[in-house]
Amino acid sequence: AQKVTQAQTEISVVEKEDVTLDCVYETRDTTYYLFWYKQPPSGELVFLIRRNSFDEQNEISGRYSWNFQKSTSSFNFTITASQVVDSAVYFCALSEEEETSGSRLTFGEGTQLTVNP
Amino acid sequence: DADVTQTPRNRITKTGKRIMLECSQTKGHDRMYWYRQDPGLGLRLIYYSFDVKDINKGEISDGYSVSRQAQAKFSLSLESAIPNQTALYFCATSEHRLETQYFGPGTRLLVL
Numbered sequence: 001a002q003k004v005t006q007a008q009t010e011i012s013v014v015e016k017e018d019v020t021l022d023c024v025y026e027t028r029d030t031t032y033y034l035f036w037y038k039q040p041p042s043g044e045l046v047f048l049i050r051r052n053s054f055d056e057q058n059e060i061s062g063r064y065s066w067n068f069q070k071s072t073s074s075f076n077f078t079i080t081a082s083q084v085v086d087s088a089v090y091f092c093a094l095s096e097e098e099e100t101s102g103s104r105l106t107f108g109e110g111t112q113l114t115v116n117p
Numbered sequence: 118d119a120d121v122t123q124t125p126r127n128r129i130t131k132t133g134k135r136i137m138l139e140c141s142q143t144k145g146h147d148r149m150y151w152y153r154q155d156p157g158l159g160l161r162l163i164y165y166s167f168d169v170k171d172i173n174k175g176e177i178s179d180g181y182s183v184s185r186q187a188q189a190k191f192s193l194s195l196e197s198a199i200p201n202q203t204a205l206y207f208c209a210t211s212e213h214r215l216e217t218q219y220f221g222p223g224t225r226l227l228v229l
Binding site: 004009035037043044045047050091104105107108109110 | 157162207221225
């Protein structure tokens with residue numbers, strides 16, 4: 001069974017600090033996808049990134065970067081020069097290829113990030 | 118306009134009442150999903166549908182039922198609401214298997 005662990009329940013930083021959110025996953029499949037979603041205080045879920053298991057290239061999008069390492073089953077998310085607007089709950093999720101049940105996302109428990117001015 | 122909409126956004130109901138949450142999408146996706154979010158538990162899948170004729174149970178389907186009225190509409194019903202169904206409910210859609218799921222704004226449900 002697939003599992004996603006976000007060991008950091010809460011993180012608090014001061015604005016402009018860099019912060020890394022950890023995500024460790026378990027899967028028996030060789031084909032899978034990893035996702036990060038952001039949930040701001042308003043409650044909606046915002047898609048940030050999707051990465052397939054065959055693409056281990058790190059990705060950077062503005063202040064956001066993602067480090068995918070299959071050897072350690074990790075897909076960590078770094079925010080550089082954090083801002084107050086980055087305050088949110090961040091979810092890591094895993095989707096395996098299943099013949100009959102489709103793309104079911106398994107979510108981690110989320111990390112509450114608070115960026116203080 | 119939002120691609121995935123949910124109604125109502127907030128609902129308070131009493132134990133034993135029947136309640137329906139509705140989801141509509143304009144993304145043209147075949148696959149639709151219902152999740153619930155509880156504090157500290159992330160999101161858990163209730164039901165999902167590949168198309169109008171294909172509906173499947175998720176990991177926590179007990180106490181819930183669904184109806185896929187059209188490609189664009191997927192409703193979640195609580196036949197007899199109970200307090201531990203108090204949660205934030207999300208609808209999501211995706212185009213194909215393994216594709217990104219896009220979420221609606223959520224419905225906050227309180228069962229008294």
